[in-house]
Amino acid sequence: MKELEYLEIINNTLGDSSLLGDDCAFLQEFNIYVTQDTLVENVHFDLDTTTACELGQKAVSVNLSDLASSLAKPMYITISLSLPKNTNTDFVRDFYTGVNAICNEYNVKVAGGDLTGSKEVVVSVCAIGKKIFDVNVSRHYSKPDEVIVVTGTHGDSAGGLRLLSQGRRENDSLIKKHLLPSPKISEAMELAAVLQKEQIKKLAIMDTSDGLGDAIYKLSKGCGYVFDINYENIPVSSELKRTFPEEYKDLVMWGGEDFELLFTVEESIFDKLDKRKFFRIGRVSDKKISDCENQDFGAEFQEKSFKHFGE
Amino acid sequence: MKELEYLEIINNTLGDSSLLGDDCAFLQEFNIYVTQDTLVENVHFDLDTTTACELGQKAVSVNLSDLASSLAKPMYITISLSLPKNTNTDFVRDFYTGVNAICNEYNVKVAGGDLTGSKEVVVSVCAIGKKIFDVNVSRHYSKPDEVIVVTGTHGDSAGGLRLLSQGRRENDSLIKKHLLPSPKISEAMELAAVLQKEQIKKLAIMDTSDGLGDAIYKLSKGCGYVFDINYENIPVSSELKRTFPEEYKDLVMWGGEDFELLFTVEESIFDKLDKRKFFRIGRVSDKKISDCENQDFGAEFQEKSFKHFGE
Numbered sequence: 373m374k375e376l377e378y379l380e381i382i383n384n385t386l387g388d389s390s391l392l393g394d395d396c397a398f399l400q401e402f403n404i405y406v407t408q409d410t411l412v413e414n415v416h417f418d419l420d421t422t423t424a425c426e427l428g429q430k431a432v433s434v435n436l437s438d439l440a441s442s443l444a445k446p447m448y449i450t451i452s453l454s455l456p457k458n459t460n461t462d463f464v465r466d467f468y469t470g471v472n473a474i475c476n477e478y479n480v481k482v483a484g485g486d487l488t489g490s491k492e493v494v495v496s497v498c499a500i501g502k503k504i505f506d507v508n509v510s511r512h513y514s515k516p517d518e519v520i521v522v523t524g525t526h527g528d529s530a531g532g533l534r535l536l537s538q539g540r541r542e543n544d545s546l547i548k549k550h551l552l553p554s555p556k557i558s559e560a561m562e563l564a565a566v567l568q569k570e571q572i573k574k575l576a577i578m579d580t581s582d583g584l585g586d587a588i589y590k591l592s593k594g595c596g597y598v599f600d601i602n603y604e605n606i607p608v609s610s611e612l613k614r615t616f617p618e619e620y621k622d623l624v625m626w627g628g629e630d631f632e633l634l635f636t637v638e639e640s641i642f643d644k645l646d647k648r649k650f651f652r653i654g655r656v657s658d659k660k661i662s663d664c665e666n667q668d669f670g671a672e673f674q675e676k677s678f679k680h681f682g683e
Numbered sequence: 684m685k686e687l688e689y690l691e692i693i694n695n696t697l698g699d700s701s702l703l704g705d706d707c708a709f710l711q712e713f714n715i716y717v718t719q720d721t722l723v724e725n726v727h728f729d730l731d732t733t734t735a736c737e738l739g740q741k742a743v744s745v746n747l748s749d750l751a752s753s754l755a756k757p758m759y760i761t762i763s764l765s766l767p768k769n770t771n772t773d774f775v776r777d778f779y780t781g782v783n784a785i786c787n788e789y790n791v792k793v794a795g796g797d798l799t800g801s802k803e804v805v806v807s808v809c810a811i812g813k814k815i816f817d818v819n820v821s822r823h824y825s826k827p828d829e830v831i832v833v834t835g836t837h838g839d840s841a842g843g844l845r846l847l848s849q850g851r852r853e854n855d856s857l858i859k860k861h862l863l864p865s866p867k868i869s870e871a872m873e874l875a876a877v878l879q880k881e882q883i884k885k886l887a888i889m890d891t892s893d894g895l896g897d898a899i900y901k902l903s904k905g906c907g908y909v910f911d912i913n914y915e916n917i918p919v920s921s922e923l924k925r926t927f928p929e930e931y932k933d934l935v936m937w938g939g940e941d942f943e944l945l946f947t948v949e950e951s952i953f954d955k956l957d958k959r960k961f962f963r964i965g966r967v968s969d970k971k972i973s974d975c976e977n978q979d980f981g982a983e984f985q986e987k988s989f990k991h992f993g994e
Binding site for chain 1: 685686688689690692693696697698699700702703705707708710712713714715717718719720721722723725726727758759761762763765766768772775776779780782783786787792793794795796797798799800801802803805807809811813
């Protein structure tokens, strides 16, 4: 549990940690959300299976996904790219071609950054989004009886990664979901518009970058209520089931890097959402976590969540 | 010249590179400046000679220095810290103790970030500052006859680094300037207040993080006029002269990492500045670079500037 230990130390060491803990921090004075996510070679990607262009797109996408989970409109990014000495110029061109493509798609501008040497390729992106809806987000806002919703299928990215690591190339759609995840910006904007119209000011939401199971655990812990999940309602792609008939359930819950959204809303709000894009996977119960017999229910979740340190 | 090649590729690949090129990008819509700088183990620091606490402070300081050179008031940072698997928790605590110290000193809040695994320690900080003065900055604004000004001594940081690499600890002040550089925020605010009072709307300025020579070269190239430097007027600490009597001149010009400010202003403005903090080192000539016989005058500057890729 080294990562959690580190995070606790950070919270305890900083005099003011009030802006930490969610996918993005909201800077009220400027009406912006900021986030920073880093991809490290051989931790988050492998250059044998990821092109520079895909890496450029993905490094931006994972940050835009954080903005999506804050219902923020993506505006600007800065990029720090660290490269081994012998990197050829084609790599830089291809990387920025990928950055440019995704930035054009979401109308985002590159506002500088940094270029340094390093042993491994490291990409750190900071993204800035504008708050355009009067809805506050947090991992603490779920309430009993709300519907638990996801924006799409899970497990595909992890399935794609597994195929790549096995040298198998037979299923392009899974591999593509791993290499070129698509941030759920339009879904976020659609959801926010409905909430604003219905004058809902608070939303419990996060992205599922560290796994659907991890996100369920964190939203549940955030509000203190047990989440009742109907596993058979979690959308799963037929490609994933066909390619991994034995293991797909595990990939769905714990695979990570799907960059979908998980949130909870009242039934009446869910009814107003487009059912081709938003899927009900369960309901927030009125059972307090603190009343559960098994106080260790979180252990499995913590154990299986995406590990940045490969513990 | 790999770094310059890379930068040219980035500019040519991005559809819109209008926000690149200065120490910070100004995001007009939000009235903020943003910058991102990364420190990589064994490129920018050595953990044998740098403590985690010093690293935390320095990673923030180098970004605040960029905000200083934009005359921006530092407000928020995000931090991405990449750590090898076996890093102990004391390192994380000490690192954030350093971050906390420098943030408290400049009233800056930590607004999130990221924690990942890696082979080497990599710290990437994004800093956000507020534009509080009605003065625009750029590397292109110098005009003939303006006075060239620096905020302090140069070469000390490089001298400190040389002492550390030789295992010498006899001069604490040089080593301290290397390990704990101090961003010139108060000098920047003082300068900006004078400019605003005198209704000067444009300032050519940058920090000297990549070396005083590099900064002189860039401001000169930015405006197209030759900079006449009086080398004997460049402030040099007595410690540096005493410790490196033979080599100090080279360290002053090309050492880098002093994080002072270099700017040009009209004589009448310079007269209003505090002479204990601002030092005149030359004058912008009316000679166009393009009229110089030796068109290669920049080669030495490019050759000697701080090399992130150790070319």
